[in-house]
Amino acid sequence: MIKRFLIAIIALVIVAGGIIGFNLFMSQLMTNIFANMKAPPVPVSVSEVTAGSWEPGIEAIGTASAARGTDLAVEAAGIVREIRFKANDTVQKGQVLVQIDDRQERADLASAKAALDLAETALKRARELREKGVSAVSALDSAEAAALEARAAVAKIEATLSTKQLTAPFDGTVGIPQIETGAFVAAGTPYATLQDRSHMRVDFALTEQQAALVKPGMVVNLTSEAGDMALEGTISGIEPKIDPNSRLVTMRAEVPNAEGGLTPGQFLHVRVALPVEENIIALPQTVVTASLYGDSVFVVREVTPEGADEPQLQAKQVFIKVGRHAGERVEILEGLSVGDQVVNAGQNKLTSGAQVFIDNSQSLVEPAPAAEN
Incomplete structure (x- = not known):
């Protein structure tokens, strides 16, 4: 019985040793295979x-503005009789945009011109009489003073009339009307914006170190936020002082805008081209x-x-x-x-x-x- 038990144990040890040895052999074989295997190129x-x-450059963010742009305002109070423009109209310098009621001023002007005619006639008669020696010098002086006063009265009313007829100060594109016909407007009331978009300015800021590399006349490349527009301009002005709060120097570039791609207030990516x-x-x-x-x-x-x-x-x-x-x-x-x-x-x-x-x-x-x- 004991003999059979020992034989079984010996057989089990031989089988287990064979299995372990085979596994060790296969593991070493696989290791050698992978160690010598080369990865493909x-x-x-x-x-x-x-x-x-x-071509080095300096990058910045700029804001576009019209070379000539302003908010138009009423010069004298009154009732709006006529608005002679529409939003986005292209207007010429001197073109009438708004007419304020001026009937009273025109009546005053007619009266002043009649008084001027009378004063001029009296002055002419006083001169003729003085030449004949039949009037005093004081009479001629009074006639001349009256004529001067009459002319001044006419000029004053004409100046008042000009403030009732609002005209474009320069060529450009007019914005949305901010007043209505028949409304009473006070002096200083804005009635539209006028922008000359044919020539634009772009203002941007650089650090003190960057500003030292920039000079007037250098080329500036501009692109829109969407990247769908690219323009070229030149540096036209450099602020002579550094902003004490931001420690930045303001720059200005002039940009031709014949096609009207730039809009006042638009943000732009700015790149100042430095020497190659x-x-x-x-x-x-x-x-x-x-x-x-x-x-x-x-x-x-x-x-x-x-x-x-x-x-x-x-x-x-x-x-x-x-x-x-x-x-x-x-x-x-x-x-x-x-x-x-x-x-x-x-x-x-x-x-x-x-x-x-x-x-x-x-x-x-x-x-x-x-x-x-």
């Missing part, structure tokens, strides 16, 4: 690093990978691994130092040299040292020698 698209022209620099290395921003360790790119280089007969293409992660940004490109200060092959598509599939092959058909960016804006 990863397809990447590359761009050659070149040095070229770089040569021999600058720049890359699309999508090529650069940012991380906690810094900015980096993948560079494709030809290497010959130990024991290999032929060279292979490998992607190496290279840390770089970036500088200024301009549009979709970024300046590279350190880390790359002219002629390097930089991966511009497929970086997310790469690790440093990965074997790759070049397939530029999947490129997401156009190769460019330098940043041009």
